[in-house]
Amino acid sequence: MRNLVFALCSSVCMAQTNQYTKILLSKKTGMNVHSYSEGYGTAYDSKSNKGSIVDSLGNITFESAGSISHIFKNRFILTSRESPSKTKSAIIDEKGNQVLPFENQSFNTPWLSEERIISSKEGKEAVYDYNGKEIIPYSDQIHFAGKNRFFVLNDKVWSLYDLDGKKVSTREFKEDYPFENGRALIINEDHQSEIIGKDGQTLHKFSTQIYSLASYPYLITKNKITGKYGLVDTNENLLAEEIFDDAAPEYFGAKEYVYLRKKGKATIFNKKDGKLYPNSFKYLTPLFNDLFSVYSDKSKKSGIVNLQGEIIVPQEYDFIQNFSISGKDFIYLKNEKEEKFLDKGLKNILEENTQIIAFYPDQLIIKKQENYYTFSVTDGSVSVMKDIVSIKEQEPHFFNIFNLYSKPVVCRNSSNLYGIMDEKGKEIVPFIYDDIIAFENSENEIVVKKQDRYGVSNFQNEPLKDIIYDKYFWQKEVLRLDKDKKTDILYFTRFRNKGSRL
Known part of the structure; x- marks a missing residue:
């Protein structure tokens, strides 16, 4: 990995991530810059036991023996412990001027x-x-x-x-x-x-007792005596009697339904027509057009049903997920034998023996006959990804309300070197590594490997740790890196896909 370059600039022109700026500032100041955002960071000097405020150019604008916490922009909390039982705090600006004075x-x-x-x-x-x-x-x-x-x-x-x-x-x-x-x-x-x-x-x-207004203007009620749940509107018109064991609104997505459950079976209240639809399934995940994916505990497979509970797609699939691509709704289905990508009319738009590698807001990346392509869902056109011999796939369960689309893909070229390409097939991390390890969930960090040594970069191609480590370990919120029986820790930042609609 190239050495860390001091590429600091003002917050106006800065395109680098806060995480990378924090690393650069730590290198320049020789202190541990443990936070940075909106043009300023906070640092700690272990030699002098002082805390400092650092601007985006690496200038120390204020230092103190007290503890400094960054609130936002140029506002900070300065805390001074005068005795084990007495602490004073103030609000200060970036130069240490007291906005709110020191008090207990x-x-x-x-x-x-x-x-x-x-x-x-x-x-x-x-x-x-x-x-x-x-x-x-x-x-x-x-x-x-x-x-x-x-x-x-x-x-x-x-x-x-x-x-x-x-x-x-x-x-x-x-x-x-x-x-x-x-x-x-x-x-x-x-x-x-x-x-x-x-x-x-x-x-x-x-x-009646209102339990929740999360599905307003429809309101979940709870009987004080029986503890059973029902549903009314804001005029207290009865929509569902208080006979259900539990009730829950649809918290994410279009929020079109309320789910009322009794004896392991769900009844769906449809906000669009104000009607109840008894169903034989306990849990249903909305897709689109009043379609739902349903999971069988017995077969461990999923299928698709409509509001009436009629089976539209048999429970034969290991994974079902809806995606919005180029403004159109699709349902992806996968099992050991096949993959399907169904449009609004439930027509499969994939050709036979086609595998979807990644899902993005405007297109897909697919594999067919050992070649990789970007694929337009609007007209079915494809564009070959040149010199790509393999792409590391993400596990299907990566996708959830926080991860609506795929990350950029880790690819290997014909020279057996790894890099990363974005949804348009553009190189964003160069093909210079012996391996690249991208993590599941929302991690923005990647481990890069060269000559049996490991380092850390990210999807913005910013070198976070030089390639000098013998081992790495993924430990929930941190990445642990070991070298010569010494350990460095790098905290993960949380990745958010550009296509996220949250």
Whole structure:
């Protein structure tokens, strides 16, 4: 691997990843830069036992014997331990100027807000902006309730505030509640289920107990006596009686269904027509056009059924997954004997003896007669991937809601060297390695091998670790590299495909 090159530039022109910038900054400063984003990083010097703030050019803009945590951009938390029982904290800018002064306080930024921060001091809490202005004065408790709302507790009463510190409702609450899409499910003064808006106003009241509004405007109910589940709309019209053992909305995708289960069988509520569809399967995974994949615990195989529970494709396949390619919906099916790629009319668009290697937002990579091609699903045209003799395949179970498409592919050429190509067949990691190991799940890091030594790079072709190691081990969140009985650790960053629709 080439030596690490100092290619630092301003955050405006920087195209490299934060991970690589952190490595370059560590090399340049001689300190462990343990975080970097939005133009600044934090570092620690083990010799002086000082923490520092580093800019994107490697300049030390501030240093302190205290602990420095990066919040966002040029805002940091500086913490100083004066004794084992006494700690003071401040909000500072990149030069160490105090935005909020040193006091015996702690800060809460669980939602990573770039607008507000909660300060906790002497059993009280207050909200500030990042210029040091007090937004909500110190109160008994303050909880962030949603995108732009706070619940504030004083004298055992919760009140609702906006980001500007304005009390948006005179209504008082016994508890604080989370908002989702501008709505919160509460238990009101009359012990009724109620849905309120972001200003505390009543949107709906119910005589039945509402369990969840995740499928709003359809609401899952729960009988207080039997513990059984049902379904109503916002006008409390009964859609499903409270006879079901459990109920769950469709959390991802188009969110078109609610699943109600009883005695191991699911009934599907279809939001589009407002009807219930009893089914003989326990779990169904939506595909498209009211089709579902279903799995058999007995045969360990999957098939496809419709809303009525009619079998459209027999349970003969090891893997079934839907994909959106070039704006069109497809279903991929695979078993030991065949692969199929079905369009909306359930017609297989693959020729016989064709294998799909990778799925991308605009096209596929396929293998046919020992050759590899990029394949357009719109017109069926193919383009050969020249000088590629093999491609490492990903396991089918890589694909989930977080990984909607394939990673770039690890390829071997006719010179028996490995590189990586993107979805268009463009080389993004050069063919100079004896081997390349890409990991499953969402890891962006790859292990590269040369002359029986290992190093680490990534899909952006950034050298993260030189090729000097004897062994490597994949250990969940970290990559362990061993050399001469010494170990280096590299934390994984999480890969997100460009085609992700999350």
